[in-house]
Amino acid sequence: MTPSLSALTEALLAAAKRAGAGSADAIAVSGTSLSIDIRKGALEQAERSEGVEVGLRVLMGRRQACVSASDTSAATIEALAERAVAMAREAPEDPHAGLADPSQLATAWDASALDLCDPSPEPSAATLEQDARTLESAALSRTGITQVEASSGYSRRQVHIAASNGFHGGYARSSRSLSAVAFTGSGTAMERDWAGESLTHASDLPDTASIGLLAADRTLQRPGAVQPKTGTYPVLYDERIAASLIGHLLSAINGASIARGSSWARDLLGQPILPPGFHLTEDPHRPRISASRPFDAEGLATHRRNIVEDGILTGWVLDLATARKLGLTSTANAARGTGAPPSPSTTNIDLTPGTASRDDLIAAMGTGLLVTSMIGSTISPTTGDYSRGASGFWVQDGRISHPVHECTIAGNLRDMLARMIPANDARPHLSMRVPSILIPAMTLAGA
Missing domain, CATH: 3.30.2290.10 (PmbA/TldD superfamily)
Known part of the structure; x- marks a missing residue:
């Protein structure tokens, strides 16, 4: 036994x-x-x-x-x-x-x-x-x-x-x-x-x-997809994939990256990183949510905190080792498996929702791209330069026109996050609650 x-x-x-x-x-x-x-x-x-x-x-x-x-x-x-x-x-x-x-x-x-x-x-x-x-x-x-x-x-x-x-x-x-x-x-x-x-x-x-x-x-809705025209357009990330943008931010403020000096966010503590009025909150104590936990992998009590408050970056994601390297205190974010020492990792994340629906943002964007899926990734951890393959739907005059595929969207994460416009459609039961996000202008490479 x-x-x-x-x-x-x-x-x-x-x-x-x-x-x-x-x-x-x-x-x-x-x-x-x-x-x-x-x-x-x-x-x-x-x-x-x-x-x-x-x-x-x-x-x-x-x-x-x-x-x-x-x-x-x-x-x-x-x-x-x-x-x-x-x-x-x-x-x-x-x-x-x-x-x-x-x-x-x-x-x-x-x-x-x-x-x-x-x-x-x-x-x-x-x-x-x-x-x-x-x-x-x-x-x-x-x-x-x-x-x-x-x-x-x-x-x-x-x-x-x-x-x-x-x-x-x-x-x-x-x-x-x-x-x-x-x-x-x-x-x-x-x-x-x-x-x-x-x-x-x-x-x-x-x-x-x-x-x-x-x-x-x-x-x-996918048959008949074509390549969109190359240019600079608004890009709306559907709720299904919008969390990836916040995931890139969380990677950039991970204590391991900060301690190595290899993050594009390394100099942004106490600086604006999201638009004013928006918070990025970690809450490890949400009931019935998969990433919740009462304590971290080093035995420290987990707690709710605003990682970003009113658009300002307030802290890193730290375990004991990265906190010591930086002369700071652990944020109780240690995670581990059986074969490796602890490392920093977040739990449940909430981005402040916007006031508009996804349809409202589609109407407001005029002509641009609604992204519903992405493939591949070329993201520089040190500069934040961002490039990903994308597919979804073309928006013309504020309405979805036709499906598109085989295009690339590019920008810089610091600029993208600072100008983002969230919708109000985040699903409440997800551990990372992030609504659809509109980026007012990105470079699109297509036909």
Whole structure:
């Protein structure tokens, strides 16, 4: 019988101490996942996986090493600890490595208040298959849809973290997902689009058939796509992809990039980075949201904060090591897997919505591009120069005219973010709530 995750982390810490480690932290993760894929009416793939993984980080002064394993036997745990200590003795010294001071640790939290794990029983493979077939059937009910790839999935993950500084804590989260890709046409005239949702609780998912219908309807808008004309135009990022712009900003203010001096935002702390009146808020405590967590991977209490307030950048995304490098305090943004030390990462992000709908922004943009999907990426982390392949719809005189594809949009992220105009259509259940975003002018390379 596999010991509890708490018992495994205790065993890892004890083994590290016996092996001579100065300090250590341990993580144990158990997970179950099940997925069903349907294609052309047939069961294409059915996968199930479950298991336990453990990870151990040991520190010898300012030298550290990480090891991991999927075998949780006592012999393996002892061998892991001995190997980690031997590796740490040979590792280069890192003056910023180290555990949290006990005074920094989270001491009280209520993981149940976050409601991250669906209490209902694990769905059967037959249930997931039926959902996938419902997705496929709904999409195929639209005339013109020739093929559908439908998927239904479930996962549950539990994590426990412990450290020699006295921290112990764990929580579980679940996920239930539905997605469909619909196709129309054939050969070089084939077009496709998709729809999908993933939530922590199955009861929060929209009607299964509605997802298949949405995928089909999006696909049926794609035939006849042409290249748009080269020029400078307004570009509206659809809500489905607008979060990528904010993702680039979050990467630029990640403590690892700032500490290396390799970010285009490195000199913008305390400076305008978004338009006045807009906030970018991190809230790790939103109930039933996939990225929520009561504490970070180093045992620090997570908290709500405005990363950008009234357009002004107020801080970086930091774990303990990057905070020490910069002479700052951790923002409790440490994340880690079993095989690597912590690194900075955000949780739930909210961009202040605008007052206009997406349709209002389409009407206001006159002539330009509505982007619904992107491929490829050429983005300079040091300058913020931005270039991506895009497809979507041409907007003429404030109305959607026809589909377009095979074009490239380019600009500079600092300039784009400073001039952005958000809509009000962000989906409330996403961990990154970002509405459609209009950039008043970008370079478009097409025909």
